[in-house]
Amino acid sequence: MAEGIWFVAEQRDGQLRKVSFEVASTARRLADQAGTSVAGILIGAGLDGVAEKLGTYGADKVFVVNDEAVGQYLPMAYTQIIANIVKENSPAVLILSASTQGKDLSARLAARLGVGLAMDCIELGLNDDKKLVAKRPIYAGKAVAEVLPLGAPQMATTRPNVMPLLEPDESKKPEIVNQPLGLDPAEFKTKVVDILKDTSGKIELTEADIIVSGGRGMKGPENYNILEELADLLGAAVGASRSAVDAGWRPQTDQVGQTGKVVSPNLYIACGISGAIQHLAGMSSSKVIVAVNKDPEAPIFQKADYGVVADLFDAVPLMTQELKKVLEE
Amino acid sequence: MEIIACLKQVPDTETQIKIAGDGKSVDTGDIKWIMNPYCEFGVEEALRLKEKFGGTVTVVSVGPARVVESLRTALAMGADKAIHIESATTELSPLTTAKLLAAAIKEVPFDVVFCGQRAVDNDQAQVGPALAELLDLPHVALGIKLEVADDKAKALIHRPVEGQTIVYETPLPFLMTTQKGLNEPRYASLPGIMKAKKKPMDKKDAAALGVSLESTIEVLKLTPPPQRAPGKIVDGETVEEKVVKLVKLLHEEAKVV
Secondary structure (H helix, E strand, C coil), X not given: CCCCEEEECCEECCEECHHHHHHHHHHHHHHHHHCCCEXXXXXXXXXXXCCCHHHHCCCCEEEEEECHHHCCCCHXXXXXXXXXXXXXXXXXXXXXXXXXHHHHHHHHHHHHHCCCEEEEECEEEECCCCCEEEEEEEHHHCEEEEEXXXXXXEEEEECCCXXXXXXXXXXXXXXXXXXXXXXXXXXXXXXXXXEEECCCCCCCHHHCCEEEEECHHHCCHHHHHXXXXXXXXXXXXXXXXXXXXXXXXXXXXXXXXXXXXXXXCCEEEEECCCXXXXXXXXXXXXXXXXXXXXXXXXXXXXXCCEEEEXXXXXXXXXXXXXXXXXXXX | CEEEEECCEEECCCCCCCECCCCCCECCCCCCEEECHHHHHHHHHHHHHHHHHCCEEEEEEEECCCHHHHHHHHHHHCCCEEEEEECCCCCCCXXXXXXXXXXXXXXXXXXXXXXXXXXXXXXXXXXXXXXXXXXXXXXXXXXCEEEECCCCCEEEEEEEXXXXXXXXXXXXXXXXXXXXXXXXXXXCCHHHHHHHCCCCEEEEEHHXXXXXXXXXXXXXXXXXXXXXXXXXXXXXXXXXXXXXXXXXXXXXXXXXX
């Protein structure tokens, strides 16, 4: 009988990524509803003493595979390791983050286990039969599907930055189960041969708490410096609409939208962005949306919590000035 | 080199989505169908590999009769043959779709398989990695650059993740899911469109492939997106006034700065 709400944590260079706490917290919340326990799986290298922190976010137990050979994400190896642990323990639910890693790992794993997987969920709950029910955006957020993944474990991934974190309880220590690698690295097919770090110091859009974004209204690449000044002040990331990217003003990796990144910051400031459906698809999970646009008819004002009808070249520098004052108080 | 590119036919991104009467599906009445944009990058990359190494490009798609049009577009771009796996809908659960693709692909030789990283209708991003698992192939998802070695034994794939790009080395055969930035897909030329009409289009179906169409996900209901509470246009006589008010609201009311 499948039991237990499980999660897969994610690490980089031996540090737990924030999404790990999101999935642990989500699992804990569901487990408390179901009256069952939470276990996590953590794979990586240099992990001595690292898994403990997952207990503060609700894990009762964590299975840890700590080996140089799997320090970097290798799809087949990670899938094999997780599948083996899952098959030996039969959890009812398995949750991963819909981070870059989580997306393809969960998909491969679901195929290995032959179970249903709901991807990029914005809400998870249990029905009266204690079965996982998930809400996920489809058609670039034009509709929301409520789905029930079939099979056991039921699988889901959660959109980063959407699920609330529990208040960490430092007194909670999970049971750590150290698992051997169980695989021969010489047989691994994929290898990581290089890691090209983004040395610009830019904040990753999908993880940013605040994003300042510019669209066609920016009129050219040289004007983004006014957004960057505002972003620096706020510790924000700078995004761009498809128009700006297609015009070559900003790199593809900065694009927010249906064919770009989906972001869910606390604050999204859209400057000179009209608000096409495809752009909204990328930022509708933002908690607070501010729009600055000189066109009062711009569709973005329908979605914004706060709208400023003004020329962004006047408004944005003034915002930076005003925020500096307010933040200094 | 034998190259496979899987493609899905999806509604054009401008389409207004209407939830059907049953509350569980989308009304496909007025839809303009296109090749999934992410799959186009896969077809294009397949064609570039063929240009470099010679061989054939086979495109595969699951769906009703209408998907033939997207397969023909790929043939017009330069693919050599198409496999149409007939199914009543393009809305099978991702694992079911992957099983159908795997069954058809196993029947032909292949060195590289491309899938779009996700389909812009269901946004699941599952078929590619699931297909790799079913074919027991190494995979790299979200490839933004691919270099197949001249000896065709290995390939390097660049995969951007949060804040860095990982370079993977994988042996052939492998599967890669394709994303924007990988290449610029070519347009089908008029001669290409004419030639496409004569290229082979094999038909398969679930029964012939021995695949069960059982779903792995139950759709309970579709709803319109959650409405945000109506926002406010910040008033003021001058830009300065508006900005001062905005910052105050963000600091005191929304508490996001």
